[in-house]
Amino acid sequence: MTNIIAVVNQKGGVGKTTTTVNLATALSAVGKKNLLIDFDPQGNATTGLGVMEKETVVGSYEVLIGKVSAENAIQKTAIPHLYLMPASLHLSGAEVELVTMPSRERGLLIALEKLSASFDYIFIDCPPSLGLLTLNALVAADKVLVPLQCEFYALEGLSQLLYTIGQVRKNFNPRLDLQGIVLTMFDNRSSLSTQVANDVRQHLKEKVYKTQIPRNVRVAEAPSFGKPAVVYDLKCQGSQAYIQLAKEILSQEGEL
């Protein structure tokens, strides 16, 4: 049974891509076969996994509009058991194009239903918006993982996001559930971080993972080498936190 997890937050820069790339890599390291779908026109997850040449690539755009099967848009990465459906150049025009297409929110779902290859986890890295790309991800997914930066503005958008997840469950995808909230870029020297973290834990209780990801410059350096942090510097605090998060998710699924 494949777990399809959409990584979503309309607030920008909260660690969606970093969480998707490092979590998928950590789960592959323990032998799970995973697919990462880059659904963000910026293509950061594609670069973060070392795939530099985005011009020639057939990827998530072509799959979304039904031009190419999912099978033919998936490539291996440098990491064993981790596959990638990259973001291709035309993804930036997809949102406008999709509006006038019939069943515009189901393109990804239809493509993934036809995918015969079996994966343990499929992660979808979403752009910072609640538009048609993110909607496609939410309709195709079983679970939503929400990275939440420990800062004030990031907190503001959380209720809107949880409301949107509820709407999608009601109108499009009855099986959609919140997998959990991951606190990111936690800075233990800042009272703001502690305040936001406490606030979120108080309101959302067990929906918030125990593991929180510290702010750690090695995590931000890794993409410039085309590697996930857990490959670039496994021993650093950020990587260790992502390994810990992977364990927490596996035990949540009853697999540990």
Add this chain to the structure above:
Amino acid sequence: MTNIIAVVNQKGGVGKTTTTVNLATALSAVGKKNLLIDFDPQGNATTGLGVMEKETVVGSYEVLIGKVSAENAIQKTAIPHLYLMPASLHLSGAEVELVTMPSRERGLLIALEKLSASFDYIFIDCPPSLGLLTLNALVAADKVLVPLQCEFYALEGLSQLLYTIGQVRKNFNPRLDLQGIVLTMFDNRSSLSTQVANDVRQHLKEKVYKTQIPRNVRVAEAPSFGKPAVVYDLKCQGSQAYIQLAKEILSQEGEL
């Protein structure tokens, strides 16, 4: 002559809202009469200026679809000479609604042309995407201000952004010009920050402001008090950098 400046970067979390709020406030402090238009459905600039009640508000959405004149959607803020056109709740649905409207990219331009009140500066805080909201801002604006976080992923999107600005100038708004690039969240302890800053200055030379904004936790704390950093803590490094940036922009316009 009003300067209309769109603050744009499709990469999320790079400091668009923080730059818009603090720059507009710093320019108001020296007597310029300014308007801040919150064009981001998250409404962070609206909250950052202390306007908490977003449910009841008439704002940029109603102006964009022509339901309300710009005049009637502008309110005073706690800061003298600074006015706000807030983000209202329905803005999150605007991108999908706009697609099928005639002259969908000119809604804001048309509304601002009818605005009789005169402002020295109009700042438009944009969402983290290059969709129809940002397009409306680019068509209405004279200049584009690009906040750029000193990190690898933020660098990746710059060429796509500069290309988009060129396309808008060619197809929609011949007067659109790059006002400048502001380096944000610069951390002088991190070699990554220094590397990215040097890279950008080397390629874009005088288009990059001399002033760079340091990472400074007081800047991130200010919005939780509904105040710009320059009001919350004028003496902190972040605020001083925004004051410096305001001076640099005034001298660029020949006003200092």
